[in-house]
Amino acid sequence: MAASPVPGGGGAGAVHSSSTSGFAFDSGLEIRTRSVEQTLLPLVSQITTLINHKDNTKKSDKTLQAIQRVGQAVNLAVGRFVKVGEAIANENWDLKEEINIACIEAKQAGETIAALTDVTKSNHVELDGQTTILTDKTGVVQAARLLLSSVTKVLLLADRVVIKQIVTSRNKVLATMERLEKVNSFQEFVQIFSQFGNEMVEFAHLTGDRQNDLKDEKKKASMAVARAVLEKGTMMLLTASKTCLRHPSCDSAHKNKGGVFDRMRVALDKVIEIVTECRPNGETDSSSVSIFTGIKELKLNIEALRENLYFESKENLSAALEVILERVEDFTDSAYTSHEHRERILELSTQARTELQQFISMWMQAQSRKTESAAEELELTVLRVSHSLNELRKELHHTAMQLAADLLKFHADHVVLKALKLTGVEGNLEALAEYACKLSEQKEQLVETCRLLRHVSGTEPLEITCIHAEETFQVTGRQIISAAETLTLHPSSKIAKENLDVFCEAWESQISDMATLLREISDVFEGRRGEKYDHLSLPKPMKNNANLKCLKPDKPDSEEQAQIAKQGLKLALLTSDTDCELEKWEDQENEIARHGRNMSRMAYSLYLFTRGEGPLKTSHDLIHFLEVFAEEGLKLTSNVQSFSKQLKDDDKLLLLLEINKLIPLCHQLQTITKTSVQNKVFLKVDKCITKIRSMMALVVQLLSLCYKLLKKVENNRWVSVTNKDTIDGKT
16 A cells, blocks of 8 residues: 655655665655654664664574564554544544544554564474574565655644644734734723733744754744744834824824834744745745855855866856856945955955856866866866955955944944933924934944845854844834834823833844844854854753753762863863864865864863853753764764875875774764763763863864875875976966
């Protein structure tokens, strides 16, 4: 019986398992949330273990019993899962039939697997003291595929239930908002706003869980932005509505209130767009690609063309660069860009265009000549165009960051906001016009700065944060002016004053958020932080977390604390050595340097943990942190192995010997983090720090060796090309 896919599913994020036995599972259903993925993975692992036993048909009794236990465990787990699925079906009549069909398929597949692995059945004979399985694995493989497909469908249908809950909650919030917008009396407003508050709490809870569950970092950032608008908008809605009720004939009060309701509706629609993945009226994402993203994609296309992985026409490469340079005009056309920065950006833009044309010309020659010297010349042009793009990227980053930092410093004391508040209580309409004009100028500066920062942010989540900041300054600036106008017209109104205070606080809060945004952009640019560090913002464990309960009995005494502190200090010294090695690297985007830097920053966070400081707060945080550290170490070794392919035999052997020391330590660290921690927290922390010290010592050696070998490779290329030029009479 074949399992039919859920409509709308894609294969991009499907759970996949494959092995030499020929078993492969890809449901064709896209897994968009971590909870669904984490529910599936253990089952995939169990079934893979079951199928991937040795192909020899002769089995000992011990092996057969092990196979039977796994088969029974799968069947029992499926049975429990089906009960949950049936309960969900009974509560959701619109999905009941689909869920029940998938549950029946899962149950049948689980029972089939249990039957096929049952050693008590007469499907084997004794031969030379061992049991020979007469059936092949075809039946088990078919049952496994059906099982995983049906379980995936149940999970995705259950996920649709969660989406339906969010949509229903949003509809309730929207309906209550419409009632609030039309209310005419304070008494009625208080009653309806109380209901609105409760509905917003429920909506915030559902969307918060969904945000944490999303796999896509861009969608997660978009959800965070929409939820922030709703959270801050709730207080604005309260004071703006109260001001309108107190001053019903005041146009500025109605304008102020209307702005709040409009922005909250947009945020509510955005949440639904994210969870349902449907855009209203077939709209598409109109936001253009940032300059940094454009440069990154162009460099990848150049690399692919050099390797002849696919044909990229010279027109396409030139067009891609022109699109980037067109966006660079946001910097050169800005009235806030200094003359020095503008001239440097224009110079680097011209250089990038020239270098790309030389690369295209050299690539075409290399295709016709097919000689070693042509390949080496092509390599040099690749290095030159990459260098020119990197220099342009750096200059744009420095320009945007300097402008933003100067602007935040200049407006740190919020003089204009204070003046508007004073003007309001004095009822001075003439002064209001003056300071409203100044705030508008400040708003335009901040909006344009956010636009430039988006181009240099470096990651999609930070790009979304920049867009949010731009929109917030744009909207809040107008709302502050309308709130100030209302207060100026009614200078004795306490409610109007409270309303202006709320909007001014929102502005100050966004200024503070922008300062944080600058630090994050700087961290990404300098390689201190990025997508690899998302685990540092771990959600805080619940108070009833079982892991934390079992950790409480083990509190290190003063001697143990001193030992951990000593270990931490040694680790900090190693991170300094690592950073010194990293400073030598000219290409800070090199994958080896990037993973080394990530490990150094993580190790430093562990040092801070030994002092009771830094982002790691609980033992639960620490354990997850160490798992990611081990993964980062394995990624570093993988990139070093790739680099070793460019080396001669002696150098390659030297490098591989160092790699083979680091890989086992990574695996050992993974093993440590998975063992029981009850009453052994100190021993575990101490053991992990010791292990990481050993790993970081090897990282320092690896970085030093890789840098020397990289320079050797580059020097050989230059010497080879120079000799060729000399022979050709070019020098």
